[in-house]
Amino acid sequence: MNYVAPLKDMLFDIEHLARIDRIALMPGFEDAGLDTAQAVLEECAKLNEGVIAPLNFEGDKNPSSFKDGVVTTTPGFKDAFRQYAEGGWQGLQHPVDFGGQGLPKTIGGACGEILNSANMSFALCPLLTDGAIEALLTAGSDDLKATYLHKLVSGQWTGTMNLTEPQAGSDLAAVRSRAEPQPDGSYKVFGTKIFITYGEHDMAENIVHLVLARVTGAPEGVKGISLFVVPKFMVNKDGSLGARNDVHCVSIEHKMGIKASPTAVLQYGDHGGAVGYLVGQENRGLEYMFIMMNAARYAVGVQGIAIAERAYQKAVDYAKDRVQSRPVDGSMSTAAPIIHHPDVKRMLMTMRAFTEGCRAMASVAAAAYDAAHHHPDADMRKQNAAFYEFLVPLIKGYSTEMSLEVTSLGVQVHGGMGFIEETGAAQHYRDAKILTIYEGTTAIQANDLVGRKTARDSGTGAKAIAAQIEKTEAELVKRSSANAKAVHMRLKAAREAFVDVVEFIAENTKSNPNAAFAGSVPYLMLAGNLVAGWQMARTLIVAEDQLAQGTDAGFMQSKITTTRFYADHILSRAPGVRDSIVDGAESVNALPTEMY
Amino acid sequence: MNYVAPLKDMLFDIEHLARIDRIALMPGFEDAGLDTAQAVLEECAKLNEGVIAPLNFEGDKNPSSFKDGVVTTTPGFKDAFRQYAEGGWQGLQHPVDFGGQGLPKTIGGACGEILNSANMSFALCPLLTDGAIEALLTAGSDDLKATYLHKLVSGQWTGTMNLTEPQAGSDLAAVRSRAEPQPDGSYKVFGTKIFITYGEHDMAENIVHLVLARVTGAPEGVKGISLFVVPKFMVNKDGSLGARNDVHCVSIEHKMGIKASPTAVLQYGDHGGAVGYLVGQENRGLEYMFIMMNAARYAVGVQGIAIAERAYQKAVDYAKDRVQSRPVDGSMSTAAPIIHHPDVKRMLMTMRAFTEGCRAMASVAAAAYDAAHHHPDADMRKQNAAFYEFLVPLIKGYSTEMSLEVTSLGVQVHGGMGFIEETGAAQHYRDAKILTIYEGTTAIQANDLVGRKTARDSGTGAKAIAAQIEKTEAELVKRSSANAKAVHMRLKAAREAFVDVVEFIAENTKSNPNAAFAGSVPYLMLAGNLVAGWQMARTLIVAEDQLAQGTDAGFMQSKITTTRFYADHILSRAPGVRDSIVDGAESVNALPTEMY
Secondary structure (H helix, E strand, O other): OOOOOOHHHHHHHHHHHOOHHHHOOOOOOOOOOHHHHHHHHHHHHHHHHHHHOOHHHHHHHOOOEEEOOEEEOOOOHHHHHHHHHHOOHHHOOOOHHHOOOOOOHHHHHHHHHHHHHHOHHHHHHHHHHHHHHHHHHHHOOHHHHHHHHHHHHOOOEEEEEEOOEOOEOOOHHHOOOEEEEOOOOOEEEEEEEEEEEOOOOOOOOEEEEEEEEEEOOOOOHHHHOEEEEEEOEEEOOOOOEEEEOOEEEEEEOOEOOOOOOOEEEEEEOOOOOEEEEEEOOOOOHHHHHHHHHHHHHHHHHHHHHHHHHHHHHHHHHHHHHOEOOOOOOOOOOOOOEHHHOHHHHHHHHHHHHHHHHHHHHHHHHHHHHHHHHHOOOHHHHHHHHHHHHHHHHHHHHHHHHHHHHHHHHHHHHOHHHHHEHHHOHHHHHHHHOOOOOOOOOHHHHHHHHHHHHHHOOOOHHHHHHHHHHHHHHHHHHOOOOHHHHHHHHHHHHHHHHHHHHHHHHHHHHHHOHHHHHHOHHHHHHHHHHHHHHHHHHHHHHHHHHHHHOOOOHHHHHHHHHHHHHHHHHHHHHHHHHHHHHHHHHHHHHOOOHHHO | OOOOOOHHHHHHHHHHHOOHHHHOOOOOOOOOOHHHHHHHHHHHHHHHHHHHHHHHHHHHHOOOEEEOOEEEOOOOHHHHHHHHHHOOHHHOOOOHHHOOOOOOHHHHHHHHHHHHHHOHHHHHHHHHHHHHHHHHHHHOOHHHHHHHHHHHHOOOEEEEEEOOEOOEOOOHHHOOOEEEEOOOOOEEEEEEEEEEEOOOOOOOOEEEEEEEEEEOOOOOHHHHOEEEEEEOEEEOOOOOEEEEOOEEEEEEOOEOOOOOOOEEEEEEOOOOOEEEEEEOOOOOHHHHHHHHHHHHHHHHHHHHHHHHHHHHHHHHHHHHHOEOOOOOOOOOOOOOEHHHOHHHHHHHHHHHHHHHHHHHHHHHHHHHHHHHHHOOOHHHHHHHHHHHHHHHHHHHHHHHHHHHHHHHHHHHHOHHHHHEHHHOHHHHHHHHOOOOOOOOOHHHHHHHHHHHHHHOOOOHHHHHHHHHHHHHHHHHHOOOOHHHHHHHHHHHHHHHHHHHHHHHHHHHHHHOHHHHHHOHHHHHHHHHHHHHHHHHHHHHHHHHHHHHOOOOHHHHHHHHHHHHHHHHHHHHHHHHHHHHHHHHHHHHHOOOHHHO
C-alpha cells in the first residue's frame, strides 16, 4: 500500500490552528509563510512517498544485521539516506550558520510526521541526529560546534544519544560509565551503553555519540553526570577522518518492531579508553541531555501520529476493497465493501479522530516552540515556552498511547488478514509499541507532568490552559449548530474533569505522593485528550466559518464530522478518568507487595 | 519465567460464584464437587506447569514449519500432546460413553485457562478438537459417532473447523466449496479453505476435518451450506487407517503471533475429490457449525483470560526484580524494585483486575452452561441457557479485548526490555491480537449481542440480568464498609448506563440499524465490563463475609482490594461508553465513503 502524505490536513492545522501567518512575522522566519510551508511539505512528500516509504516493509523483512562489529542496514536504506541528506532535510530546522535551512518547527514537525509515516525505522536516524545537533548548539564549545555541526546538519555524519545502561534505564542516577580527564583537556570514556538507536550502521561516514558519564570523583546521583562527545572516528584538524575511536558495537537487539533500526550495545574503552570531549560544564550533563530529550520527546510524539496515519491509510484502503456481507440498513442487496458497515466506520473514525486531534495538538505546540524562540516580546516568549513545556509530555505520552489503540484497530479492520505478516498491518502494531517506552516511558512523561508541570506551580499553568479552553467553549456556545453544541458539552465536561484533577494533583503531590502518582498516567491521558479535543473544537469553529464562505465544502465538512466524532467518542472518556484518579488512588496502592 | 496456575483464585470462583455445590446436585455431576475440582485442577496444573508451559517460548522461536505438504510442529509439541492425551485431558468434558470424563464445564473451563496460559499455540489443537467433538455429538449419525468420537475424545486423532475461504471470512454466505453426492451416500468435496488451525500437523495419527460446503444444487446464501466430515486418512471398518484422502495442505501462514500453531491453507479435491460424510441434514450446516462456534467462542474468551494471567505473572515477576529509582513517598532511601512505584502498581492492578473479573464472569457462565444441560427442572435449564447465551459474546469479545490492554501493559511494565523478544513479554502482546479476530471478530460478537441477544426479545433478557445486578446492589447497600459503598456506586452507575444502552439498541435495531450497530462494539464492551464488575461485586460480598469469619485473611483482603480497583478504574469507564453510544451514532456514520 502506498503512503500519501496528508498535506491538506497538515496545511489546515498550520494555517488555522498554528497560525503560521503570525510566525512569519517573527524575526528569522520572514520567509516561512504558508506558501513556504506548502512548497516544503510537497517536496517532503515527494521524497518520502517515492523513495523512503517503499522501504518500510522491506526493513521489517530484512532488518539491520550485525556481524563482527559491523552493522549492515536494510538494502536501500543507505541510498535513501544519501538522498535525504542531499535534499537538505536533516538541516530543515537547524541554523543557517551551520548549513541548515532555519525553518520553524511548525513546518519541520509536519515534515517529521511525513518521514515517520513513510518509515519509522529509517526516520530514527535523523531523529537522533537532531537531538545531538540540539545538544551541541546549546552547550557545545565553539570548537566542538566547528568540528561537528556542519557535518551533522548536512547529514554527512549522524548522531546518537547514549543514556541507558543495564542498571540505568528510567533511573539515570544509576549511570556508571566514567570519564577520566586527560592532560590535553580531553577525557577517556569507559562503560557499556545499551539501547543505542543507530549506535552503529553503514549509512554515514562517521557517528557522533553523545554520552552520559561520570568524571572521576564526581558526586553520586544525577548531579555527577557529564555529557561527552565521542566520535566513532577521530576527526583531524582539517575535518578529515582519523583513527577509529575505542567505541565498539558488540551486538544489536532482536526486537518486536522497528527492526530495520539497529539498537546497539556499545562498549566504550575496552582498548584503553574512548576519546571524549566534554560538552559544556562538568556535572551538568543531565541538563543538556534534557535539551536533547525534550526535542526527541516531541519527535517521538510525532512518531505516534505518523504511525497512526499510516495505519489509518492502510485500513481505509482495505476497507474500501474488501467485500463482505450486506449493509445492515438494507441499502445494498449484495455484499458490500466493509467500509459500509457501521462498526468498520467506527473503527476508522476512531483512528482518524485520534490522529487528527493529536496532529492538531502537535502543530499548535510547534508554533508555541517557534514563538518561544523567535517572538520579539520576552513575555510572549516566556508564555509560549511554558505552554510548549506543558504540552511536551502530552504529545509524547498521549500521541503514542493513542497510536497503540489506532494500530490495534488497524489490524482489526483487516480481520484475519491483519494477523498475517505479509499484509503489513501487523508491522505497525509491532512498531508502535516502542513509542510508549523509549525517550521516557509514559509513566516518566506523567511524572514530568505531575512534578515539574503541575505541582511545582500549584497548577497555575495547567489552569491557565483550562482558562484558554473556556474561551473556546464561549465561542462554541455562540454557535447554533448541533455539532457545536455537542462539542461544547463534551469539551466543557472534559475541561471540568481536568481542573478537578489538577487540583487533586496540586494538593497531593507533596502531602500524599502515592495518591498523586497513582493517577499520573491517567492524568496525562486526560490532559492529552482534552488538549487534542480542544484543538479539534477550534478546528470545528474554523471549518464552520470556512464552510459558510463556501471554501472547500467536502473537506471542511469532514473536519466538522471528525471533530464531532472526537467529542462524542473520545472526549466522552474524560469524566470517567477523572473519577478513577480522584476516587481511585487508594485501591492502586492498597495491595501489599507479597500479594501480587 | 515459570507459569504457576492461579488455583486459589479459580477455586474461589468455582466455590463461591459458580457454586459448584449446586452443580454437584445435578444428575450426572454427582461426583463433581469442590474436592473433585481441586484434585483435577491440581493435576492439570502439574502437567501444564511442568511440560507444556516451558514449550511456549520455544514455539515462538521455532514455529511450525511447512515443506512438501508436511507440517512439522515445534520440537517437544508432539510428545507433550501425547502426555496430554494419555492423561485423559482431551476428554475432560466429553461423555463417558465415548471415553470422556463427563466433568462439568465449571471445572473444564478452568482447566482450559490453565492449558492456554501454559501455551496458547499448543492449546489450539485440543480447542479445535473439542469443537469437532461437539458437532459430531450434536448432529453426527450413530455411524459417524462410532467411527470418530472415541479417537477424538482420547486425543488419538484431532479435529479442525473449516469455515473460511478467501472470499468468505465473516460472511459465510459467500462459501463456495462444493460437495457432490455419491451413490454410496458419501460426497466428494472440492474447494479451498484458509486459516485452518492445526489443519495439518504431526501430533496425531489422523485429522478429522469438519468442513462447510454446498451440495450441488443447494440454495444460495447461508441456507445452502452443509457440514461434512472429511478425514485426512480414510478409516477402515475395523477402525484402522486406510488410504490418504484428497485433502492437502498447500501452505501455512506467516503470522504475527501464535506461531507454533500451524494455520493451514487446505485444498480439497484437487485429485478427484475428497471423500466426505454429511453431518446431520443437508443445508443445516451453519446451525451445526454454530454449535462448534459457540463452544469455541467461550474457549477463545478463556484464551483471553489465560494470556492475560500469563502476562500478569510475568510482569509481576519483573516488577519485583527490577530495581530502579527511589519510591516517591520517601519510604526507601535507595532505589527500589519498581513494584514500589505507584504507576507500576496501577498497571499491575489493572492487569489483575481485568483478569480476575473476566475469570469470574467465565466461571459463572460455565456454571450456567452446566445447569442448562443438567438441571432437572426444564424451566431452570431454559433460564440458564438464556443467561449463558447472553454471556458468550461478552466472554469472547470483552475478555479478548481486555487481553490486548493487559498484554500491552505487560510489555510496558518491562520498559525497554519488553520490546526485546528474548524477554518474552512481547510474545504475549503478539499472540493476543488474534483473539479479537478468530472465531468471529469482536464486531461479529457484537452483532450477535445486538441482534439475537438484545433486539430479538426487545431487551427483555438483558434487563433481566440488570435486575439480578440490582439485587447485588441491594446487598452492597446493606454493608457498612467504604469498599462496599464505592463498589455499589460504580456498579449502579454502570448498570444504569447499560439499561440506557439496551433501550437504545432495542429501539433502533430495526428502525435505525446504522445507529444501533454504530454502538454495537461499545455496547459489548460496556456489557462485558458490567457483568465482570458484577461478579467482582459478588466477590467482595463473599470475601468480606469470609474475612469476618477469619478465613484466609490475606487472600480475602486481596479479593476485596482487587474488586475495589475494578470498580474505581474499570467500571468507571461505563458511563462514558453509554454517552458515546446513545449520543454518538450520527458521527460514526456521517462521513461519506469518499472522504475517508
